[in-house]
Amino acid sequence: MEPTAISLRATGRSRRRLLVNKAAEGGAVLAAVLAIGVLAVVVWSVGSRGVGAINLDFFLKGPSSDFFGGKGGIAPALVGSLLLVGIATAIALPVGVLTALFVSEFAPRRAAEQVRLWLDVLNGFPSIVIGIFVFTLAVKTKVPVLGVGHHQSAVAGGFALSIIMLPLVARSTMEVLRLVPNHLREASYALGVSKWQTVLRVVLPTSLGGILTGTTLAVARAAGETAPLLFTCAIAGQIVDWNPTHSVQSIPLTIFEYSESADPGLHQQAWAAAFVLIVFVLVTSLAARLLLERSRRKLGLAR
Amino acid sequence: MEAASIPAGSLPRTRHTGDRVGDGLLYGLTALAAILGVLVIAAIVWRVADGAWPALRVYKLGFLWHNEWNAVTSKFGARDFIIGTIVTSFGAMLLAAPLSIAIGLFLSELAPPSIRVPVGTLIDMLAAVPSVVIGLWGIYVLAPFDANHVQPLIHSVLGWIPIFGGNAHTESTVFTAIVVLTIMTIPITSSICRELFIGVPSELEEGSIGLGATRWEMVKTVVVPSVRGGVVAAIILGLGRALGEAIAVTQVIGNFIPLKHTLFAPGDTIASRVANQYQGATTTIQIAALIYLALILLVITFLTNLAAQRVVKRFEFQRTGGD
Numbered sequence: 001m002e003p004t005a006i007s008l009r010a011t012g013r014s015r016r017r018l019l020v021n022k023a024a025e026g027g028a029v030l031a032a033v034l035a036i037g038v039l040a041v042v043v044w045s046v047g048s049r050g051v052g053a054i055n056l057d058f059f060l061k062g063p064s065s066d067f068f069g070g071k072g073g074i075a076p077a078l079v080g081s082l083l084l085v086g087i088a089t090a091i092a093l094p095v096g097v098l099t100a101l102f103v104s105e106f107a108p109r110r111a112a113e114q115v116r117l118w119l120d121v122l123n124g125f126p127s128i129v130i131g132i133f134v135f136t137l138a139v140k141t142k143v144p145v146l147g148v149g150h151h152q153s154a155v156a157g158g159f160a161l162s163i164i165m166l167p168l169v170a171r172s173t174m175e176v177l178r179l180v181p182n183h184l185r186e187a188s189y190a191l192g193v194s195k196w197q198t199v200l201r202v203v204l205p206t207s208l209g210g211i212l213t214g215t216t217l218a219v220a221r222a223a224g225e226t227a228p229l230l231f232t233c234a235i236a237g238q239i240v241d242w243n244p245t246h247s248v249q250s251i252p253l254t255i256f257e258y259s260e261s262a263d264p265g266l267h268q269q270a271w272a273a274a275f276v277l278i279v280f281v282l283v284t285s286l287a288a289r290l291l292l293e294r295s296r297r298k299l300g301l302a303r
Numbered sequence: 304m305e306a307a308s309i310p311a312g313s314l315p316r317t318r319h320t321g322d323r324v325g326d327g328l329l330y331g332l333t334a335l336a337a338i339l340g341v342l343v344i345a346a347i348v349w350r351v352a353d354g355a356w357p358a359l360r361v362y363k364l365g366f367l368w369h370n371e372w373n374a375v376t377s378k379f380g381a382r383d384f385i386i387g388t389i390v391t392s393f394g395a396m397l398l399a400a401p402l403s404i405a406i407g408l409f410l411s412e413l414a415p416p417s418i419r420v421p422v423g424t425l426i427d428m429l430a431a432v433p434s435v436v437i438g439l440w441g442i443y444v445l446a447p448f449d450a451n452h453v454q455p456l457i458h459s460v461l462g463w464i465p466i467f468g469g470n471a472h473t474e475s476t477v478f479t480a481i482v483v484l485t486i487m488t489i490p491i492t493s494s495i496c497r498e499l500f501i502g503v504p505s506e507l508e509e510g511s512i513g514l515g516a517t518r519w520e521m522v523k524t525v526v527v528p529s530v531r532g533g534v535v536a537a538i539i540l541g542l543g544r545a546l547g548e549a550i551a552v553t554q555v556i557g558n559f560i561p562l563k564h565t566l567f568a569p570g571d572t573i574a575s576r577v578a579n580q581y582q583g584a585t586t587t588i589q590i591a592a593l594i595y596l597a598l599i600l601l602v603i604t605f606l607t608n609l610a611a612q613r614v615v616k617r618f619e620f621q622r623t624g625g626d
Contacts, residue, residue, distance in 0.1 A: 021517035028413055031405035032422055035493070038486055039429045045444045046436060098336030106330050107337070117612055118341045124540070124608035125347065125601070126547025128574050132597040133347045136354040163347075166340055194322035196329040224433025226550045230578055252435045252550075259439045259554060267443070274436045285431045289424065 043278065050275030053268045062238045063269075074273050079240050080154065080248030081223060084233070087158025087244060088165055088222050093215055095162075096169030103170075104177040105199055116174070123167035128227040134160040135231035152233050152247035160228035165218040172214025172292075176207040179296060209295040216288040220281045226252035251277050348601065355598040358591035366595060370561060372576070374585075379592035381573065381599060383560040388572040388603075390562075391477060391552065392545035395484035399545075400538050403489050407496025408522055412508075423497065430490030438554030441483045446555055449482065450474045454567050469565035475557030477570040483551050488541035495537035499530040532614050539611035547604050549574035573600045 010018055061073035099119070103112045138156035180203050188198040204211075229250055241248055251273055258270035352359075358366065362379060369380025410423050450472050458471035503526050511521040527534065557569025558579045571579075573596050584590045 017517050017520070021519040024519035024522070025413060028405045028409040031402045032409045032414075032426070034402065035406055035429060035489055036422065036425050039425060039432070041444070042429075042432060042437065042440050045440050049443075095336045095339055098333045099340050101329075102333035102337040106333055111337075115337045115341065118344055120612055121605065121608050122340065122344050124543050124547075124604060124611075125344075126549065126574055126604055128547065128549035128577050129351065129597050129601045129604075130347065132354070132577065132594055133350050136350045136594065137346075163343060166343070170340065194319075194326060196322070196325035199329060220431060224431075224435065226433070226435040227574075227578060252433060255435045255439055256550060256554070259435075259442055270439055274439050277433060278436050281431050281433060282428055285428065286424070289427070 043282075046271060046274050046278050049268070050271035050273075053272035054275065058272060062240065072269075074251065074254055074269070074276070076238065076240050077249040077251045077254040077273070078276075079242060080233070080250045081252075083154045083242070083244055083248055084158045084161055084229070084250055085219055085223050087155060088161035089215065089219060091159065091162035092165035092169050092218065096166050096215075096218075097173050097211060099166075099170040100173035100177055101199060101204075104174055105195075105203065119167040119170050122163070123171070126227070127164055127225055128230070130160055130163050131228040131231045134163075134228065138232065152231075154233065154244040154246065154248045157229045157233035157248070157250070158244070160232050161222040161225060164225055164228060165215075165222050168218035168221060169211075169215055172217065173207070173211050176210030176214065176295070177203065179210070180206045210292060213288040213292040213295065216284055217292075220284045220288070224252055224277060224281050226256050229253050230256075348605075351594060351598050351601055354594035355591060357588060358595040359598075361588065362592070362595070366592075367599070372560060374589050377586065377588050379589070379595075381596055383562045384571055384573045384576050384596060385599065386562060387477065387556075387560075387570045388546055388574070388600075390566075390570070391480045391484055391556070391572055392542055394477075394481035394566070395488055395545045396538055396542050398481065398485040399488045399492055399541055402485070403492035403496055403537070403541070404527070404534065406489070406493040407500050408526070410493075410497045411500035412518065412522060412526065423494070426490050426493060429486070430494075434487065434548060434551040435554075437483060437487060438551035441479060441551060441555040445482060446474045446476070446479045449476065449479045454478060458567065465564050466566050469563060469567045471567050473567050473569070475555060475559075475569045476567050477556060477562075478566040480552050480556040480570070480572070480575075481566070483555055484545040484548060487548060487551065488545050491544055492537045492541035495540065496534060499533040499537070500526055503529050532617065536611045536614040539607055539614065543604050543607045543611065546607065547574055547600060549578035553578045573597075 009015075058073040059078065060075055062076050063072045063074070099115065103115050107115065134156050138159070139152055184202055184206060185198055188202045189195075193201070229252065233247055233250055233253060255270050255273050255277065258266040258273070261267070261270075358379065362369065366379065366381050367385065368382050369378075370382040371378045371380050373379070406426065410419055410426075414422060454471040454473070454476070457467050461467045462471075507525050507529065508521055511525045512518070516524065552572055553575035556571060556575055558571050558575060559569035560571050562568075562570050577593055577596050577600070580589075580593055584593050
């Protein structure tokens, strides 16, 4: 007598449940693929359109004044962006690191929570509003608060960018400081070292790598910001200008200007500038993330 | 009776003066920096409100529902910019929320460990692309694609609904702005969702699987419900980003009011108008009106952010049992 074959195949209700499960899993995969696909399409579009206009002149020359040329470069914008981001980092790095030290080493819990909350709120402010703020502070004001007169300047633009960077630097520094093992601090105290010496000689050096990579991420973000510069910096510049009290050109504003222009030659320039910007931003953020991961693992192991 | 005596002077009774000064100095310096950061917020609110004051005095609250932007007659109102901001950001979140949750689930529950990190990194890279580059791509790649393929397709199926009516071949549209904002908010929302889902205790998940649930049933009945508040906060944070995005939106939306009743037409938002008018504003009252717009934006994003933070706080409290 032959045994009746028992089918293990799901039928009816279980089959439907498995199908729904498969569909849901497929949906999740599709969503992830879609997001990565968009990134790939954006990078590819910028790369394929921009790379053609890139040569040595593109980095060394100013915009061409020749109407039919369309050639020329973005040297003034490169220098301007360098100045702006430099000024922004010079402000945001010390203030951000000190703020983080206050929160994680000195402040009572209540105060620490408050500072953390307001930093998050500041981080959520639209960058265009920060642009308007610096505009009312530095450009359209009776008292030249920033000390460079009532006009657009690299100082004003850099100050606006530093407000964008501050919460990012402070936040990432706090996270690194939290990873510094407590026994390092305790060992230092046990040797009779005072708190400030412990902070400066033990805590800070241990977390230096993490702080620097966090700052690099903030720099990458600031380098691409356009909105804070709209009101505080120049939109056109023909020559390279290193003077921070002057209004300087910048890469994001150049892209913005050229993208809205009617001249197809300038569109090509916009794509090329966008290519330079996107390569800088993606490479620095990727490198910073990898380093951050490494230093985090190192600190994690030390614990 | 004397205990073993310690020779005088070998142990200082108090700490060195230098240490006390150093402690105080560093404490003061760090506290000052922290206060500075918080003061910047106050300064932003004060200066923006002050800059908007001439317009506030002239147009009062009527500015919010008056709809005109005429530099010649100096008549300004914000109604359609506010509506445009709400339509574009909520539209974007309608698309971004399910996608972000799906990506978060993929990265936390579904993907094999070896591809979690690279995929997560790539999606974070999408957040690193500057908005002006997304906008440039939006004008010359996305907008034509929308106008030639996506919009006509939606129009042919759903054209009977007014918001999908009109000329589907228009290039600068509210619809394209919504897509751009969706792209820009997905990385933020999805990375928060991922963190939330990873935080769900694996005992809960294993229990659910052990009872015979499929993975989808586990997600639906255990994972998502246990972090619902956090997911809402993630979506609100994404919304805050969408509300305030100026550059990419102004590049693709066409900067036009009055708004039409369809998504396939040019429009404008608060942030986009402010960004678009940066050179055009000449008269004092027009500049003040622009700053008034920025003030409205500031208030809206301030409230959304605070709300999101509160939800996050309450959620953390709930999860850690008030630790």
